[in-house]
Amino acid sequence: MRIGELSERTGTPRRLLRYYEEQGLINPDRCQNGYRTYDEGLVDRVMQIRGLLDAGLPTRLIKQILPCLDKPRVIHFSDxxxxxxxxxxxxxxxxxxxxxxxxxxxxxxxxxxxxxxxxxxxxxxxxxx
Missing domain, CATH: 1.10.287 (Helix Hairpins)
Structure with missing residues (x-):
C-alpha cells in the first residue's frame, strides 16, 4: 500500500510516518520509481508505535523493544x-x-x-x- 493508505488506516499523518522511517521504527519497501510501499503488517506496527508514544515512551526506547514485538500485545524479550x-x-x-x-x-x-x-x-x- 502507499503512504496515503497507511496514513488513512492508522490515523497517522504522512509526515509522522516518514519520521518513523527516519527513526528506524518502520521500514517500507521501495519501488523502482522510488515510491515507498508499505506491507500490511505495518498497520499493526504503526498502531503499536503510536500506543507506545502515547504512553510516553521515547522513540529511542521504542526502537529497542520493537524487534521483540511480533504482533500486537505480545512481547518476546529473551535477551x-x-x-x-x-x-x-x-x-x-x-x-x-x-x-x-x-x-x-x-x-x-x-x-x-x-x-x-x-x-x-x-x-x-x-x-x-
Whole structure:
C-alpha cells in the first residue's frame, strides 16, 4: 500500500510516518520509481508505535523493544539486559503515576459534571410553572 493508505488506516499523518522511517521504527519497501510501499503488517506496527508514544515512551526506547514485538500485545524479550529492564521498569512506574493522576482528574471532572447537571436539573424543575 502507499503512504496515503497507511496514513488513512492508522490515523497517522504522512509526515509522522516518514519520521518513523527516519527513526528506524518502520521500514517500507521501495519501488523502482522510488515510491515507498508499505506491507500490511505495518498497520499493526504503526498502531503499536503510536500506543507506545502515547504512553510516553521515547522513540529511542521504542526502537529497542520493537524487534521483540511480533504482533500486537505480545512481547518476546529473551535477551533483555539489566539496564533495559531497569529502564522499562522506570517507564512502567512513570506510566502508573500518570494513570493515577489522570484517573484522579477524570473522577474530579465527572463529579463536577454530576453536580452541575444536578443543579441544572433542579433549577429547571423549580422554574417550571
Amino acid at each position: 533483555a539486559t539489566p539496564e533495559m529492564l531497569a529502564t522499562l521498569e522506570q517507564e512502567r512506574d512513570r506510566m502508573t503515576e500518570r494513570i493515577t493522576c489522570l484517573t484522579r482528574n477524570r473522577d474530579a471532572i465527572a463529579e463536577y459534571l454530576d453536580v452541575v447537571r444536578d443543579n441544572h436539573s433542579s433549577d429547571a424543575a423549580t422554574s417550571t410553572p
